[in-house]
Amino acid sequence: METYQKIYHQLTMLKHSLLLILTVFLFLPLQSWAQIQIGGDDVKIDFANPQEYEIGGLTVSGIQHLDANALKAISGLRVGDRINVPGDEISDAINQLWKQGILSDIKIVATNIQGNLIFLDLQLTERPRLTKFSFKGVSKTEADNLRDNISLVTGKIITDNLKQVTKAKIVDFFIEKGYLNAEVSIEEKDDEKMVNGKWFVITVDKKNKIKINDIIVHGNTEFEEKKLLKSMKGTKEKKFYRLFSTSKFLESEYTVDKKSLITKYNTLGFRDAHIVKDSIYAFDDKTINIEITVDEGDKYYFRNITWVGNTKYSSDQLSTILNIKRGEVYNESRLESALYMNPTGRDVTSLYMDDGYLFFQITPVEILVEGDSIDIEMRLLEGKQARVNKVTVVGNTKTSDKVIMREIRTQPGQLFSRADIIRTQRELAQLNLFNPEAMGVNPTPNPQDGTVDIEYVVEERPSDQVELSGGYGANQLVGTLGLTFSNFSTRKMFTEGGSAWNPLPSGDGQLLSLRAQSNGRFFTSYNLSFTEPWLGGKKPHSFTFSTYRSRQNQNGREKDDPLLSEIVIFGSSVGIGFRLKKPDDFFSVYGQIGYQLYKLQNFNNTFLFSDGTANNLSLTGTLQRNSIDAPLYPTRGSQFSMSFQTTLPWSQWFDGKTDYAELEPEDRYKWIEYHKWKFNSKWFMNLSSPKAERKFVLSARAEFGFLGLFNQDIGQSPFERFYVGGDGLSGFSLDGREIIALRGYENQSLTPTNSNGSRIGGTVYNKYTLELRYPFSTNPTATIYGLTFLEGGNSWLDFNDYTPFNIKRSAGFGVRIFLPMFGLLGLDYGYGYDDILNNANANKGQVHFSIGQSF
Numbered sequence: 120m121e122t123y124q125k126i127y128h129q130l131t132m133l134k135h136s137l138l139l140i141l142t143v144f145l146f147l148p149l150q151s152w153a154q155i156q157i158g159g160d161d162v163k164i165d166f167a168n169p170q171e172y173e174i175g176g177l178t179v180s181g182i183q184h185l186d187a188n189a190l191k192a193i194s195g196l197r198v199g200d201r202i203n204v205p206g207d208e209i210s211d212a213i214n215q216l217w218k219q220g221i222l223s224d225i226k227i228v229a230t231n232i233q234g235n236l237i238f239l240d241l242q243l244t245e246r247p248r249l250t251k252f253s254f255k256g257v258s259k260t261e262a263d264n265l266r267d268n269i270s271l272v273t274g275k276i277i278t279d280n281l282k283q284v285t286k287a288k289i290v291d292f293f294i295e296k297g298y299l300n301a302e303v304s305i306e307e308k309d310d311e312k313m314v315n316g317k318w319f320v321i322t323v324d325k326k327n328k329i330k331i332n333d334i335i336v337h338g339n340t341e342f343e344e345k346k347l348l349k350s351m352k353g354t355k356e357k358k359f360y361r362l363f364s365t366s367k368f369l370e371s372e373y374t375v376d377k378k379s380l381i382t383k384y385n386t387l388g389f390r391d392a393h394i395v396k397d398s399i400y401a402f403d404d405k406t407i408n409i410e411i412t413v414d415e416g417d418k419y420y421f422r423n424i425t426w427v428g429n430t431k432y433s434s435d436q437l438s439t440i441l442n443i444k445r446g447e448v449y450n451e452s453r454l455e456s457a458l459y460m461n462p463t464g465r466d467v468t469s470l471y472m473d474d475g476y477l478f479f480q481i482t483p484v485e486i487l488v489e490g491d492s493i494d495i496e497m498r499l500l501e502g503k504q505a506r507v508n509k510v511t512v513v514g515n516t517k518t519s520d521k522v523i524m525r526e527i528r529t530q531p532g533q534l535f536s537r538a539d540i541i542r543t544q545r546e547l548a549q550l551n552l553f554n555p556e557a558m559g560v561n562p563t564p565n566p567q568d569g570t571v572d573i574e575y576v577v578e579e580r581p582s583d584q585v586e587l588s589g590g591y592g593a594n595q596l597v598g599t600l601g602l603t604f605s606n607f608s609t610r611k612m613f614t615e616g617g618s619a620w621n622p623l624p625s626g627d628g629q630l631l632s633l634r635a636q637s638n639g640r641f642f643t644s645y646n647l648s649f650t651e652p653w654l655g656g657k658k659p660h661s662f663t664f665s666t667y668r669s670r671q672n673q674n675g676r677e678k679d680d681p682l683l684s685e686i687v688i689f690g691s692s693v694g695i696g697f698r699l700k701k702p703d704d705f706f707s708v709y710g711q712i713g714y715q716l717y718k719l720q721n722f723n724n725t726f727l728f729s730d731g732t733a734n735n736l737s738l739t740g741t742l743q744r745n746s747i748d749a750p751l752y753p754t755r756g757s758q759f760s761m762s763f764q765t766t767l768p769w770s771q772w773f774d775g776k777t778d779y780a781e782l783e784p785e786d787r788y789k790w791i792e793y794h795k796w797k798f799n800s801k802w803f804m805n806l807s808s809p810k811a812e813r814k815f816v817l818s819a820r821a822e823f824g825f826l827g828l829f830n831q832d833i834g835q836s837p838f839e840r841f842y843v844g845g846d847g848l849s850g851f852s853l854d855g856r857e858i859i860a861l862r863g864y865e866n867q868s869l870t871p872t873n874s875n876g877s878r879i880g881g882t883v884y885n886k887y888t889l890e891l892r893y894p895f896s897t898n899p900t901a902t903i904y905g906l907t908f909l910e911g912g913n914s915w916l917d918f919n920d921y922t923p924f925n926i927k928r929s930a931g932f933g934v935r936i937f938l939p940m941f942g943l944l945g946l947d948y949g950y951g952y953d954d955i956l957n958n959a960n961a962n963k964g965q966v967h968f969s970i971g972q973s974f
Contacts, residue, residue: 174200175236181243183315184274185221193219194241204229204237212241221246221276249275250310252319268292277307277317289323297367299329299407330357330366332406338395338413341387350383351376357406368399368407377411384415388448391416419449422492428499432470437497440467449493454483458497462755464538471501475534477564477571478502505535508570514577518552518606522628525653526550527575535562535571547577548749550628552606554578554899555749580899581939582606586634586970597642601634603942609651628652636669644669654695661696663711673722686722690715694739705746711739715855719785727837731785735838735855739764747803751902751937752894754814759800764839766792768829779832793836798823806891813897818890824857825918826882840880843914844869846947846967856880860969861912863929863949868961871916876957881914883921902937910949927953927962945969 177198179187191197194212202208213225224244231238252271254262269288275281286303293301302324310316334356336344348356353372377394384392395412402408421443426434441457442465458481459468471479480500487494510531512523526546528539540560548555557578564571586601604623611624619625630650637643648665666689673684694711698704717733740763747756769790770779779787799822807814824841828834839855844867847860861869870878887910894904911926933947947969951962 169203169205171201171203172232172235172237174198174202174239175233176231176238177241178230178239179241179243181224182245184248185243185245190216190241190243196239202237216241216243220278220280223247245276245315247277247307247315247317248313249273249277249281250313250316250318252321254321254323256323256325265289265292271319285319285321289321293323293325295369295371297328297330297369298325299368300326302326327405329368330406331355331368331409332357332402333408335408335410336413337410339415341389341415341418342383347380347383350379352379354409368409373409380411380413382452384413386450386452388418388420388450389415390419390449390451417491419488419491419493421445421447421449421495422489423494424497425495426497426499428501429497431474431476431501437467437470440465440470454495458483464541467497469537472535472537473539475504475506475536476501477505477535477562478566503569505564505569505571507531507533507535507573508565508568509572510575511572512575512577514557515553515579517579517626518577518628519608519626521656522550522552522626523547523575523577525656525659529573540573543575545748547575549745551750552580552582552628554580555751556897556899584939584942586942597636597638599634599636601632603633604631607631607649640672640675642669642671659698661694661709663694663696664692666691671722682721684721684723686720687718688715706742706744709739709741709743711741713737713739727784727788731789733785733788733791733838735766735791737764737766747801751899752816752892752897752904753803753818754805754816755803757800757802760798762797763794764797765794766790768792770830770833779830787833788837791836791838792829792833793839794827794829795839796823796825796827813894816892818888818892820886820888820890822859822884822886822912824859824884827918835882837879840882841884841914842867842870842878842880843884843886843912844961845965846969848969854880859884859886859912859914860967861886861927861929862908862910862931862933862947862967863951863962863965864927864955865958865961865965868955868958869913869927871914879916881916883918884912884914885923885926886910886912887926899937900939903934905932905934907932908947908949927951927955929962933967942970 174196175198177191177196179190182190193215195215196202196208196212200208209227212227216222216225222243223246224242226242228240228242229237230240249271250273254265257265269285271285282305286305289303290301304322306320306322307317308320310318331354334348334351334354336347339347353369354376355366357366377397381392381394392413392415395414397409397411399407399409422445424438424441424443424445426437429437443454443457457466459466461469464473467481468479478500479502482498484496484498485493486496507529508531510524510527510529512520512527515523526543528543528546529536533539540562544558544560547553547558554577557576559576561574561576562571563574582605584601584603584605586599586603604625606625606627607629608619608624608627609629610627611619614624629652630648632646632648634646635644644667646665646667648663651662652659654660654662668690669688671686674682676683690713692711692713694709696707696709699706699708713736715735717735719728719730719732722729741760742762743758743760745756745758747753747758769792770777800820802819804817804819805814806817826836826839826841828836837854839857841857841859843859844861844864846862846866847858848866858867867878871881873879888908889910890906890908892904892906894902896903907930909928909930911928913926915921929949929951931947931949933945933949936944938944945968947967949965949967951965953962955961
């Protein structure tokens with residue numbers, strides 16, 4: 120019996136020893152520095168005779184940044200626990216600590232044994248921490264972008280996984296830029312300033328940027344390869360004639376373009392077309408070839424289209440909206456556009472949703488495919504009409520709620536309308552106070568009571584502007600400083616304590632503009648204008664007031680000098696505008712009364728008289744329509760305006776017997792009289808897919824202006840004339856003239872002259888412009904787009920000489936940059952094709968700079 124017990128005792132000891140050895144070897148492959156050490160220098164453990172102990176104390180040593188209590192909890196060892204030494208509890212503790220990935224060395228040491236009490240110390244070594252990192256082999260811009268991508272931060276624990284993830288992110292970054300063979304290495308270096316701190320030196324070998332040598336399509340019989348490749352917008356072959364498109368290979372673009380290729384087939388009736396296989400292989404060390412094999416399938420056509428479930432509208436009405444005829448080529452994209460959310464609003468879903476049917480659903484089902492023909496059944500679930508319950512706005516931190524709410528077309532109690540939501544977004548964009556790209560609408564339907572809550576999301580954008588410019592006029596260089604506050608508030612000017620002055624009271628959508636021009640001693644001008652877009656706050660009736668004063672000194676003499684030569688002009692105007700409901704509510708009408716006083720003293724060379732005064736009291740009426748979708752970069756819609764400005768026929772009212780032809784100019788023009796007609800139109804058309812992020816836009820414009828007279832004896836007014844040509848920057852003007860830009864020609868070079876060669880302005884002009892625009896950035900903080908243009912125009916001294924198409928032609932290209940603080944800045948190069956009489960340098964190549972205008 121004793122022999123049996125002895126053998127059993129030996130086997131038990133052997134079991135615990137083997138378990139201990141096995142545990143050690145299991146952890147060695149993970150980290151050779153993880154150890155189980157039971158017993159210190161003064162504590163001896165008999166591994167041949169495992170014993171049970173109670174943990175009398177548990178300490179942690181060797182750590183600098185980690186929490187000791189947290190590590191104790193992770194180990195699973197607690198004071199008072201009974202453990203076997205050696206035994207599984209110690210192995211489990213090391214396992215739990217190691218799994219955290221934050222330690223490079225683990226030892227559990229018995230520091231003391233008192234009877235059946237054992238005191239343990241967790242001797243730990245932390246993994247090194249990252250103190251900084253730097254890049255080699257990349258540009259400063261690339262390094263800045265990589266820092267945002269890889270998310271390395273000071274203090275992060277360095278692990279193999281951290282390095283592998285960092286490498287992968289950097290490689291992906293350069294693959295996206297066309298460097299398919301980029302390699303990355305990370306070298307760790309000790310940081311002498313921090314114990315256990317290391318820093319990374321990240322070396323990038325980008326190698327060659329990989330471009331596409333050739334794209335080969337197999338299996339195409341219905342379409343030529345070049346037509347198919349046109350559908351692949353981001354994946355292009357390397358060709359010498361491609362100046363504005365890249366041929367670099369991007370995996371993300373290639374994935375999208377494969378879908379676009381199939382969509383091309385689908386739109387032409389090949390609904391079963393698919394890519395059988397594709398392959399990418401190296402052509403040389405800088406380029407690759409792509410081979411794509413397609414299965415075109417058969418071509419299909421629409422046959423019978425029927426409607427089921429419609430009660431609100433008849434099948435004929437719905438078929439009219441659908442506008443797909445029997446026998447037309449099957450086009451799934453066109454079908455979807457006719458059913459769901461067409462940008463123009465001409466689709467079946469919009470028809471219902473604009474009449475409150477928020478819960479409307481329609482499902483097209485192919486009920487029969489016979490030969491090359493497809494029968495479709497439109498299954499409708501009309502649902503109940505929904506009414507608007509709550510309307511809220513979020514995101515406005517500066518603009519008052521009332522400014523936004525008064526532009527919102529979806530009011531509580533009204534039937535839900537998708538068209539009203541779209542129109543609301545347009546009106547909010549037209550305020551030019553919010554980021555149009557960040558605008559959103561969150562409708563929350565309540566099917567239980569048939570209502571919907573609508574939340575509009577806006578994001579404030581900088582809208583105030585500073586104008587700093589220089590212009591040249593009357594042989595003088597004139598500087599301009601202008602301040603425009605687009606979200607001003609007069610209501611908050613007198614708040615208690617002046618808390619609203621930060622730096623100016625704002626939030627009510629009012630427009631305040633201050634402008635000063637000067638070249639020092641010889642010319643000064645001050646302008647102030649104010650617009651309240653909602654006079655009274657209840658209806659969209661605008662009120663505008665403006666005033667200005669300018670003074671030009673010709674000889675620099677003092678005010679009290681009798682030889683002083685100067686002109687002083689004072690002007691002021693008041694206007695009111697109304698939004699109309701008919702023909703539609705894109706129309707508005709505006710009326711204005713204005714007055715200018717001209718005072719001349721010894722003033723020569725510009726006017727018909729040098730001493731005296733002239734008065735210009737006029738009435739202006741304007742009818743306009745504006746349906747563009749965005750103020751900065753319109754992609755669709757139109758603008759047109761017709762205006763009529765007139766003075767009273769003073770010469771016939773004051774004294775019908777006076778022979779004005781015999782009067783001196785200072786008497787003849789004491790009360791200026793004229794009537795002025797202007798027409799201006801703009802159209803914008805999107806030439807790209809509605810889903811395209813950046814859209815080519817075609818812009819067409821036409822302008823016309825005519826200045827008429829009341830009295831032949833007085834003749835045409837020397838004031839209010841048209842000066843055509845150049846960049847449209849006047850510097851300053853003294854006689855109410857209108858400066859009409861026309862690129863490709865010198866400033867005002869297309870303006871009639873007198874016998875002395877001095878430009879006296881035209882009484883009639885017209886202008887035509889065609890522009891193709893493409894946006895490089897639609898970010899409202901820096902909107903940038905390029906353009907090419909064709910332009911033509913001219914001006915005439917007399918209406919009898921007016922010939923609409925006898926114009927001076929030009930073509931060119933340019934760029935527009937909108938910066939919130941400075942407004943719209945433009946740079947154009949125009950080439951004028953037609954010579955100007957007596958001015959050989961007026962046309963050919965001309966560079967134009969513009970501020971705050973779009974020509």
